[in-house]
Amino acid sequence: MANKLFIPGPTEVRKEILDELARPQIGHRTEGFKKLFGSLKPGLREVFYTQNDILISTSSGSGFWESSIRCCVNKKILVAVNGAFSKKYADVAEACGREVVRIKYEDGQAVKPEEVEEALSKDGFEAFAMAHNETSTGVCSRMEPIANVMKKYPNVLWFVDAVSSLGGIKLEVDKLGIDFCFTSSQKAFALPPGIAMASISPRSYEKAMNVPGKGYYFNILDLKKEYDSDQTPYTPSIPHLYALQKQLERIKVEGIENRFRRHQEMAEYTRAWVKKVGLVMFSEEGYHSNTVSCISNIKAIDFKAVKKELSAKGFSIDSGYGKMNEKLEASGKPNTFRIAHMGDLTLEEIKELTSELERFIS
Ligand SMILES: Cc1ncc(COP(=O)(O)O)c(C=O)c1O
Structure with missing residues (x-):
């Protein structure tokens, strides 16, 4: 055992979910697949509290660190660093060749609106990124006060890594005005690792149209084009989608x-x-x-x-x-x-x- x-x-995965992974496969260019993919949209929107698209990538959550930066930032990003994962988000931005300004907190501290406001007021940033729930330190930052700051900077996109919170802690994407919010399957969704989900605001797509070098696999404009017809640009992990369908049903029941x-x-x-x-x-x-x-x-x-x-x-x-x-x-x-x-x-x-x-x- x-x-x-x-x-x-990865978190504990229940037997009924594991069983879904063993289903016979279907082709991803079939009506059956479209039905499966389309069925996920309403449930995901409820969990993310959004009307935005929720793109699904066959990767872990880290893929959306890279995607948010490569698709929506040309030059400069502000990142709040209050633990190991938010530090990695900043490091990924640097690895993608962007200029990164870090707001640094002691390990164990939450992200606070005062420092975000101060940093945004001083400099021109295209985006502000943070982790809602710092898994390394068990810290969950309060989002409403930060949302109030973000509202004063309408040209700055807000990226939120909700990898270890979404589906377990309420995070109201639309009410808060989060532009790019993502999670991984293997955390509060209690699925095996292998897919990640991201809610993308219309402003993020607009921005992406003006960012060159978005790359291939995590290009949100390509994902969006296929998403609109219940498809993916490349072969997704179909077993995970069955498992997600079952989990969304279970969430509805609970x-x-x-x-x-x-x-x-x-x-x-x-x-x-x-x-x-x-x-x-x-x-x-x-x-x-x-x-x-x-x-x-x-x-x-x-x-x-x-x-x-x-x-x-x-x-x-x-x-x-x-x-x-x-x-x-x-x-x-x-x-x-x-x-x-x-x-x-x-x-x-x-x-x-x-x-x-x-x-x-x-
Ligand atoms: C807050 C946070 N962000 C990002 C990641 C990276 O996610 P993944 O391992 O799904 O790529 C993790 C992983 O534990 C995490 O806890």
Whole structure:
């Protein structure tokens, strides 16, 4: 039996979803495919809270880091860096040859509107990029105050990496005015890794028309052209699309608001448990994530040993993000570990995990 995954991606995938991956294949230039692809649109729009197109790429979420930059930025982008993944977003922009200005936060801190406003007021940027939920530190930034700042800069596109939040934490794309918002299948959607989904605003398409060198695979204008007739420019992962269709049905049955509530309950339970066993959260107070808890290992628990023992009992959990832990240890601070309560996991399953974990902590 495989271990149950309490790691922040890939998350646990239920049997009914796995079964969808084993369906007989169909050609991707058939009516059957068009029906499948078209059936995904309404459900995705509900989860993203948008009327925008939601493009699907056969890649992991990183593909849309590159896509947002190569398609919608000619020269200069502002990126908020508050952990390992937002740092990577900035690094990708640089790797694509763009000029990058970083707003730097300490690990564990959330992105705040004040710094975004200050940076935008000083310089001319084409876009501002950030991670909604920093998976490395378990920090979820508040989006409304940042949206209020973005509204003052109508020529700046807003890119939001919602890889570890979308589908688990409410993120209202249209209400907030997010231009490019993307997620990966293997996080709160609780599908196997392999596809990524991105909501694209009309302004993003307009901008893309004026950006040369968009490349091939992640060109949103090519994806859009095919999307409009329920097609993809190249062969997609059809098994993943069946799995996504099933998952959207399951989300409808659960109710999207109930799904968010379940994540909140699992997160609140975990945070209370952290307090009960005498540990502390690493993430800034008031910005704890509802999909992943990052915990300061102030009791210097030998996590390698714990992980091994838990694994023998069928639970997989994650240490803190590698490089960040190394940095913390080098400066004499406690390292971290993470419990993901993401996707289709239930409160009961989180309780089973924490009661096993507790034996090592007390
Ligand atoms: C916040 C965030 N952004 C981006 C990524 C990269 O996504 P992927 O691994 O799907 O390419 C991750 C992966 O964990 C992530 O947590």
